[in-house]
Amino acid sequence: MTDLWPAIADPLLVERLRAVVARDVAPHAAEIDRVDAYPLDVVRSLAREGFNAITVPKEYGGGGRSILDCVAVFEEVGYASGATATSLITIFQTAEVLNLFANETLKRRHLPRIAEGLVCSYAMTEAAHGSDVKHLDTKARRDGEGWVLDGEKSFVTSASKAELFVILAETEKGVTAFAVPRDTPGARTYESGSSATFGLRNGPHVNLELKNARIPLDHLVGEEGHGVRAAATTLDHSRVLAAAISIGIARAAVDGALTFARERVAFGKHVVEFQGIQWYLADLLAEIDAARLLTYDAAKHLDAGREIERTSSEAKLLASRVAVHAASQAVQICGAWGCIESAPFGRYLRDAKTYEIAGGSSEILRNTIGKFLQGTLASKPAAPPAAAIAEAAKG
Ligand SMILES: Cc1cc2nc3c(=O)[nH]c(=O)nc-3n(C[C@H](O)[C@H](O)[C@H](O)COP(=O)(O)OP(=O)(O)OC[C@H]3O[C@@H](n4cnc5c(N)ncnc54)[C@H](O)[C@@H]3O)c2cc1C
Numbered sequence: 001m002t003d004l005w006p007a008i009a010d011p012l013l014v015e016r017l018r019a020v021v022a023r024d025v026a027p028h029a030a031e032i033d034r035v036d037a038y039p040l041d042v043v044r045s046l047a048r049e050g051f052n053a054i055t056v057p058k059e060y061g062g063g064g065r066s067i068l069d070c071v072a073v074f075e076e077v078g079y080a081s082g083a084t085a086t087s088l089i090t091i092f093q094t095a096e097v098l099n100l101f102a103n104e105t106l107k108r109r110h111l112p113r114i115a116e117g118l119v120c121s122y123a124m125t126e127a128a129h130g131s132d133v134k135h136l137d138t139k140a141r142r143d144g145e146g147w148v149l150d151g152e153k154s155f156v157t158s159a160s161k162a163e164l165f166v167i168l169a170e171t172e173k174g175v176t177a178f179a180v181p182r183d184t185p186g187a188r189t190y191e192s193g194s195s196a197t198f199g200l201r202n203g204p205h206v207n208l209e210l211k212n213a214r215i216p217l218d219h220l221v222g223e224e225g226h227g228v229r230a231a232a233t234t235l236d237h238s239r240v241l242a243a244a245i246s247i248g249i250a251r252a253a254v255d256g257a258l259t260f261a262r263e264r265v266a267f268g269k270h271v272v273e274f275q276g277i278q279w280y281l282a283d284l285l286a287e288i289d290a291a292r293l294l295t296y297d298a299a300k301h302l303d304a305g306r307e308i309e310r311t312s313s314e315a316k317l318l319a320s321r322v323a324v325h326a327a328s329q330a331v332q333i334c335g336a337w338g339c340i341e342s343a344p345f346g347r348y349l350r351d352a353k354t355y356e357i358a359g360g361s362s363e364i365l366r367n368t369i370g371k372f373l374q375g376t377l378a379s380k381p382a383a384p385p386a387a388a389i390a391e392a393a394k395g
Contacts, residue, residue: 004285005251008296009072013065017076020049029081033347036196038161038203040119043087046077047117052088056095060111067240068299074241075292078248082351083202085245087119089238089359090158094120094166097177097234101222106179110164121162123153123208124231127194130155131364133168133175134228138210140169140176145217147178149186149210157358159189160203166221167208173225178215186213199354232309235360237302239312242359243295243319246352250288250319250326253348254281257330260337277333284326291319310372313365316355320362323352 007014024045032039046052055070056062063069070092078085095114098107114120124133138151149169159165165180165187180187188209195204222230258281261272271277298311327348331338338345356362 004255005288005292007072008292009066009069013069014072014076016049017051017072020046020051021076021080024049025077025084026080029084030342030344030347032081032083033201033351036201036203038119038158039081039084039087040161042081042084043091043119044117046084046088047115050115051077052091052117053095053111053115055092056099056111056115060099060107061115062095062111063115066299067237067302068296071240071244071296071299074244075248075251075295078245079252080248082245082249082347082355083200085248086200086358087158087202089241089245090122090162091118091120092241093122093234093238094164096237097122097166097221097230098179100233101177101230102179103218103220105218106221110179113164118163119158119161120164120166121156121159121208122234123156123159123165123167125153125155126151127154131361133231136168136170136175138167138169140171140178142171142217143214146214147217147219149178149180149213149215151210153208153210154192154194155205155358156189156208157200157205158202159206159208162189165208167210168227168231169210171224175227175231176224177221177227177230179219179221180208180210180213180215184213184215186211197354199350199352200358236309236312239316239360239365240295240298240302240308242355243291243298243312243315246316246319246323246355247288247292247295249348249352249355250284250291250323253323253326253330253345253352254284254288256344256348257281257333257338260334264334264337271333280329280333284322284329287322287325291315291322295319309368313360313368313372316360317362317365317369320352320355324349324356327352 050063051073053062054065058064074085126137140147140149163182167178167180168175189206191204192207195206264271295315298315301308301311331345
């Protein structure tokens with residue numbers, strides 16, 4: 001039901017995306033979720049279409065397109081398969097951190113391969129450190145002409161098939177980002193008790209163990225001790241894309257519910273004719289439109305080179321909440337038929353809920369918006385309560 005959701009990015013790109021996604025992604029979505037295996041063929045076919053590295057500069061083999069267009073990629077792929085879109089997001093994160101922070105050697109080595117379909121993972125989380133990555137148990141030390149890494153990462157999305165990892169580890173100067181090829185001696189992935197998740201099932205979110213793993217000096221990404229900044233900047237960007245995935249899921253849930261409600265008859269009427277059902281749908285359209293506009297607006301800020309901690313956090317916070325609501329209401333509208341295993345609504349609900357946590361939980365996003373607010377207010381001395389109320393009353 002594409003006419004409900006007109007293109008906001010380049011309309012020709014969106015038209016092509018919708019055709020490619022309907023042909024190459026949608027037919028496999030239920031199976032990817034059911035078997036929980038990395039969708040390698042699907043991801044490679046998207047790479048052939050130029051979607052995996054759409055924002056990577058052309059000089060490194062990418063599409064050289066805007067984040068606005070990239071949002072469309074994630075919205076449309078997310079519409080068909082949250083798990084496939086999640087596979088693309090770890091590729092985007094790796095490409096983005098390399099493009100923004102890495103030295104020329106690393107960029108020239110990896111960015112063209114990413115454009116060709118290299119699978120990548122972005123590993124910050126450890127068993128004892130999730131939201132808080134300012135202190136890590138994974139350590140890195142200089143040793144002659146290289147770095148030696150020791151530690152373990154968990155919940156590493158796409159890592160069952162990733163060839164390249166960007167990880168965070170602590171050096172004596174603080175948290176630092178490193179590029180770690182899969183075949184690094186001392187690096188291995190394995191499935192742990194936390195690997196299988198109920199949502200965003202693009203293969204097990206395996207652990208990455210680093211035992212005396214040696215990488216060359218030039219595999220440092222950015223400056224030593226500046227890894228948190230690199231991670232935060234990259235996350236600001238990828239949060240906009242996570243928001244786009246949530247919008248895709250929400251749209252799919254509403255389209256599915258609407259199709260059902262137009263067919264299903266109860267009390268001699270099509271279900272969609274009941275005003276109560278129309279109100280559910282009206283609320284969802286308003287919520288999705290608002291989240292969509294906010295997300296594309298955040299992309300425009302990014303393209304303009306503005307700091308977007310606030311808008312990217314707001315976009316992900318709102319879009320993930322809207323997606324959970326949309327998936328839940330879609331089940332409600334479809335009644336028992338929405339609950340059956342072969343219907344897609346359970347997948348939408350599980351994927352949507354998982355995005356309230358993965359890539360920055362809703363609480364951490366609220367903290368970021370709160371910090372922005374404090375920063376803005378710091379420049380204005382607070383008035384005593386009575387004076388502040390009198391001032392506000394003047395309008
Ligand atoms: C499907 C999936 C895929 C993932 N993929 C990756 C990946 O590829 N790479 C990676 O590095 N990580 C990944 N993660 C991990 C994810 O980023 C973390 O789960 C997330 O950052 C939250 O960390 P945590 O689960 O350890 O929660 P914790 O940090 O332990 O927090 C527990 C709860 O407390 C809240 N909380 C924590 N601190 C605060 C605070 N200061 N104020 C208010 N509330 C707070 C949290 O929001 C949460 O509700 C993935 C997670 C999932 C579920």
